[in-house]
Amino acid sequence: MDTICLCDGYEDGRYVLPPLPYDIAALEPLLDAETVLLHHSRHHAAYVAGANAAAEMMRQVALGELPETMAAQAAHNLAFNLAGHMLHTLYWGNISPEKGQQPCGELADAINTSFGSYDGFVRLFRSVAQGVQGSGWAVLAKDAVSHRLVVLGTHRHQDALLPRMRPLLVCDVWEHAYYLRYHNNRAGYVEAFLNQICWHSVSKRFNGNKNHVCCR
Numbered sequence: 001m002d003t004i005c006l007c008d009g010y011e012d013g014r015y016v017l018p019p020l021p022y023d024i025a026a027l028e029p030l031l032d033a034e035t036v037l038l039h040h041s042r043h044h045a046a047y048v049a050g051a052n053a054a055a056e057m058m059r060q061v062a063l064g065e066l067p068e069t070m071a072a073q074a075a076h077n078l079a080f081n082l083a084g085h086m087l088h089t090l091y092w093g094n095i096s097p098e099k100g101q102q103p104c105g106e107l108a109d110a111i112n113t114s115f116g117s118y119d120g121f122v123r124l125f126r127s128v129a130q131g132v133q134g135s136g137w138a139v140l141a142k143d144a145v146s147h148r149l150v151v152l153g154t155h156r157h158q159d160a161l162l163p164r165m166r167p168l169l170v171c172d173v174w175e176h177a178y179y180l181r182y183h184n185n186r187a188g189y190v191e192a193f194l195n196q197i198c199w200h201s202v203s204k205r206f207n208g209n210k211n212h213v214c215c216r
């Protein structure tokens, strides 16, 4: 397995934690092994567990086993945790042990059309990632209608799920993603992230069919 996609986060009717497609120490110098271990096996795993718990709560409300007053909380929990699970699955799949990859082919053309140049994309993505207040994500997304690319900055997780915007590349800027190594230097983390993007995976997502976010 050379990458992971959203399909790997769901199995037999439940959300599951997809295994990483590389060793936890393989993402140096972007990420140290301890950060990867904690981020994947604790933080990401917690969103998987939370998504399953919220889905079960919603099922019980629907069956009358829990009071209707719990429905709104269950829906909120599902949105937060499932978006967290989705974004982390995309994140592990769009970073790479390989340094210095560049987008190519149709994706490179779309980047040039949407941002003027690759440098223009980098300038925008870097600024959005650094500017997210508190916990959130920088997201390169494809507008499913116009096919233009956009960069989104989100708070927490679920704000990323804008209708018609399909995430292609995501950068976690919650402090747990970088604090052990970079402390408060988010800019240093974002710079290192930009040098270890798996553009191969991003291209697969860009070229995937309209209704399915999948990198295969």
Ligand code: MN3
Pocket (backbone or CB within 6 Å): 039, 043, 088, 172, 174, 176, 177
């Ligand atoms: Mn995270």
